[in-house]
Amino acid sequence: MIQLYNVSKVYENGVKAVSDLSLHIKKGEFAFLVGPSGAGKSTLIKLIFREELPTRGQVMFNGKNILRMKPREVPHLRRKIGMVFQDFRLLPQKTAAENVAFALEITGTSSREIKRLVPAVLEQVGLKDKGDLLPAQMSGGEQQRVGIARAIVNNPLIIIADEPTGNLDPDTSWEIMNLFQDINRRGTTILMVTHASDIVNTMKKRVIALQNGGIVRDEESGVYRREP
Amino acid sequence: MKRAGCTAVNLNSIKYFFKEAFTSLVRNSWLSVSSIGIVTVSLIILGASLLLVVNAEKLAQSVESSVEITAFLKEDVGKVERDRIKDKIKENSAVSTIEFISKEQALKDMKQSFGERSDILESLEDSNPLPDAFRIKTKTAEAVPAAARALEKINGIEQVRYGQGVVEKLLNVTKWVRLASIVTLGLLTLAAVFLIATTIRMSVFARRREIGIMKVLGATNWFVRFPFMLEGIVLGLTGGLLAILVVDLGYLSLMQKVKVSLPFIQLVNESQVILSILGSMIGLGIFIGALGSWFSLRRFLKV
Incomplete structure (x- = not known):
């Protein structure tokens, strides 16, 4: 579903973030992206999300070359990608339900559909009765559930999660990971950047290790370890 | 969708x-x-x-649309003299119409244009200072200055006025x-x-x-x-x-x-x-x- 061919990215200030990287992620996969900070993980996500364009190489998403995409097609690419962040990125003045509804409003969904979809997705993430709470009235784990609900409500092909448990305690982290696994079982591809070694080691999923802008290790049911 | x-x-x-x-x-x-x-x-x-x-x-x-020449007559001009002047004006080929405005008519016109405030003019009733005049229209607006100059030379005409400058x-x-x-x-x-x-x-x-x-x-x-x-x-x-x-x-x-x-x-x-x-x-x-x-x-x- 995602294919990168010999992709390099050199920023305008001369920083080489990614060099000659090739990567395939298949539909339905669950993959961890690991590596020290500065290894190029964020750039890789930005390249898939078309926030940055590669200096060299090609990026394919769902059979489409995203480099050849017109600017007005980009929003439609992004609707097929659900993003989840370490800092949740919820709108503080909107309730949980409104934050989820916001993702639907943006895509021009009818209010009837919104009324139907929002409670369903909130129930799926385990926030059935918390739709009317503001982010500030919720725990970190609950806020992240809202973030996940917002990411999946538009039925994306892939969820890209950037350290989704980075701000959460171990128990809550596991609850969130179980939620991701549940979503993955329903067929959504998941690519997750993480530093949580115990999670990676326990879940035994594909591990893609980055270092200095290149892939140094790519294993099915891999582990988290310091690269030599 | x-x-x-x-x-x-x-x-x-x-x-x-x-x-x-x-x-x-x-x-x-x-x-x-x-x-x-x-x-x-x-x-x-x-x-x-x-x-x-x-x-x-x-x-x-x-x-502009009412650009016309007003030729004021000298005060001592009588009826006969007036007809002579009128004929003289008619000789000018640029002139299309001539209308005689007596001093009484002039005051009346003025009153009318003042409308409700015509009381200002009340005091003029006894000693009307307005002169008799001919109101002359020319065939074209451009002919006005030349015609006015020609009229000035006619005997018995005190003053010639036209609105060109105002426009x-x-x-x-x-x-x-x-x-x-x-x-x-x-x-x-x-x-x-x-x-x-x-x-x-x-x-x-x-x-x-x-x-x-x-x-x-x-x-x-x-x-x-x-x-x-x-x-x-x-x-x-x-x-x-x-x-x-x-x-x-x-x-x-x-x-x-x-x-x-x-x-x-x-x-x-x-x-x-x-x-x-x-x-x-x-x-x-x-x-x-x-x-x-x-x-x-x-x-x-x-x-």
């Missing part, structure tokens, strides 16, 4: 746009108020100068009014656009986090930009409406006053002309608002 986002402008989105626009307006209230203020001032100047121009033009036209002066004034108002309007419009651009920039800044989230969620450019565009247009429109109120009320009361104290001046009151002036004020208001937002969005909202 796949393409829903690029075509659907549902009620929901529209509600969202208005809500966002008004939230921003309230958040930047002092900037909003000053933007509206400067739009109002510039549009008042636009409206006032347009009204001045159309009125001056109307006045010039009415003077020129009037049109000259209109020209200056127009130039001055274009320059002022241009400067004020620039200031208004700048202030609106600043207001919109503040709104964009206040909501940069939200904009970032919208981009991540796959909002189209116009969806992100529209509330800001709307905010600018609301600022311009509000300024325009206030200006219309001021100009319209001002002009109405001016018409009232002129009718009472200067009854011989006819102000333009065709509703079509006035409506198109008010319409152009609103139009410019909206344009200023849209232009201001557009500048800001281009510079500060790369989506």
